[in-house]
Structure formats: structure tokens, C-alpha cells
Amino acid sequence: MGMGQTAILFPHGLQQDGVRAWLARAEQARRIALMLAPGDAAILESFARECEMNAAPPVQLRRAIAA
DSSP states (O other): OOGGGOOOSSOGGGOOOSHHHHHHHHHHHHHHHTTSOHHHHHHHHHHHHHHHHHHSOOOOOOOOOOO
16 A cells, blocks of 8 residues: 555544544644645645634624614
8 A cells, every 4th residue: 555545644543523632633734744745734734724623612603682
């Protein structure tokens, strides 16, 4: 199996959910990005930002009280 077919993010046995898992994914993506060409690293940086957004609590919009 060549490198193009090898998953380097998130080994199968470590699948988790929750805030800590999303932050761990972002951290791992950034560590791997350090080893890549700038264009490929930018893709992983974007993925890391998405992971951090998934870890953040959802924004709750406040509705005006009808008079």
C-alpha cells in the first residue's frame, strides 16, 4: 500500500466524539501540516480550523420578546 492510500489522520482505534476529540484532531492536523508542502499544509490548516469550530459550543441567537 503506497503513502497515497494510507490514512495518517485518526487511527481507527482512536475514534472519539466531543470537544476533546475535535481539538485533538485539530492538533494532529497541524502537526502533520508541518511536514508538508505549503499548499498541502494550507488544506490541513483549514481542516484544523473546522475541527476547532466543531469543538466550540453552538452560538445561540437571542430572539426579541414580542410586546
